[in-house]
Amino acid sequence: xxxxxxxxxxxxxxATDHADRSATDxxxxxxxxxxSLIGKxxxxxxxxxxxxxxxMLLFLLIGFSSPYQSLQIYFSVFAVVALLFxxxxxxxxxxxxxxxxxxxxxxxxxxxTIVSIIEEFMxxxxxxxxxxxxxxxxxxxxxxxxxPRQIPELDKIVLPIFSARWQVLLFAFLYMGLLTVGVxxxxxxxxxxxxxxYIEQLxxxxxxxxxxxxxx
Amino acid sequence: xxxxxxxxxxxxxxxKILYKVCNLYMDQHADRxxxxxxxxxxxxxxxxxxxxxxxxxxxxxxxxxxxxxTFFRKEKRKPDIYxxxxxxxxxxxxxxxxxxxxxxxxxxxxxxxxxxxxxxMLYLEDYNYQEIGEMMGITANNVAVKMNxxxxxxxxxxxNQVANQ
Numbered sequence: 001x002x003x004x005x006x007x008x009x010x011x012x013x014x015a016t017d018h019a020d021r022s023a024t025d026x027x028x029x030x031x032x033x034x035x036s037l038i039g040k041x042x043x044x045x046x047x048x049x050x051x052x053x054x055x056m057l058l059f060l061l062i063g064f065s066s067p068y069q070s071l072q073i074y075f076s077v078f079a080v081v082a083l084l085f086x087x088x089x090x091x092x093x094x095x096x097x098x099x100x101x102x103x104x105x106x107x108x109x110x111x112x113t114i115v116s117i118i119e120e121f122m123x124x125x126x127x128x129x130x131x132x133x134x135x136x137x138x139x140x141x142x143x144x145x146x147x148p149r150q151i152p153e154l155d156k157i158v159l160p161i162f163s164a165r166w167q168v169l170l171f172a173f174l175y176m177g178l179l180t181v182g183v184x185x186x187x188x189x190x191x192x193x194x195x196x197x198y199i200e201q202l203x204x205x206x207x208x209x210x211x212x213x214x215x216x
Numbered sequence: 217x218x219x220x221x222x223x224x225x226x227x228x229x230x231x232k233i234l235y236k237v238c239n240l241y242m243d244q245h246a247d248r249x250x251x252x253x254x255x256x257x258x259x260x261x262x263x264x265x266x267x268x269x270x271x272x273x274x275x276x277x278x279x280x281x282x283x284x285x286t287f288f289r290k291e292k293r294k295p296d297i298y299x300x301x302x303x304x305x306x307x308x309x310x311x312x313x314x315x316x317x318x319x320x321x322x323x324x325x326x327x328x329x330x331x332x333x334x335x336x337m338l339y340l341e342d343y344n345y346q347e348i349g350e351m352m353g354i355t356a357n358n359v360a361v362k363m364n365x366x367x368x369x370x371x372x373x374x375x376n377q378v379a380n381q
Binding site: 001002003004005006007009010011013014015016020021022023026027029030032034035036037038102103104105106107108109110111114198201202204205208209 | 228235
């Protein structure tokens, strides 16, 4: 059985459908929500942008209202870090929006664009998450040690548990190490779970579109 | 508002393209409905960029194929199993002698990869290799090689299907 023998009949049959849609049916589809992964990525970026703005405002508020100098510096610096993250998110959102115009591009170009955008999203997300850990710890240490005022709330927690300074330091380093390793593997696993399988499918399609001219 | 009514009219005239893509990429009715909706939405979002340099049908094929290839079902209802019964029914007054052959060929196409299905789709639509290459982003020679390979694969697959019946 040959594809060419059945070409016209098959083309005709594939065009048939049980529900022939009217113009009204099509119009009603235009207001529906997209189910594509790119649509979900955009939605997730919008949520993160909103969350980032909230965090930035909250940190600024704490930074300006706290009586402790260390907390003022800590939260003000992290408000700036949140602003940097916000810039990255807006940039990624703009890149993701480009896909709407790429959908009319040749299949291979479109696939490559989607893969590069998702990979960039994963890369930036990972870099930012990992960069936050040392920034967070270094600031905590520096500012905690140089705080001119006593923080009674902190003393209530630390003093009953630790009797010497070296114990506090050992605990802090162990905690920092374990958290860094945990966050590293968790973020990698989480991003791979969300996008890894999809990216692999798209890359497989790109590989299939590879040049086979030499095979002639 | 004028753009939306113009788009709806054009899409209504060319909706058979969407049926073809949905019927070729999905074997279950609910999945075909989801894909039809997704292609319509993506086409509407991209319509502002349609300048009319190409025919609307060619533009719609690109949008539909790009959407179908990158369409991702998070919750799979059940695995795609293209059977000879998955081909949309056709009301007929009398039995069609090639009906069985069509169903077998459809089931064989269902076993192809997403990229190969796109090539078959455009080939069935009578686009030449140059045009198919432009839509897929590959050379005409590459299309020719792939089409030969696909035809051979389909011939073997249909032979197996007939033997198993």
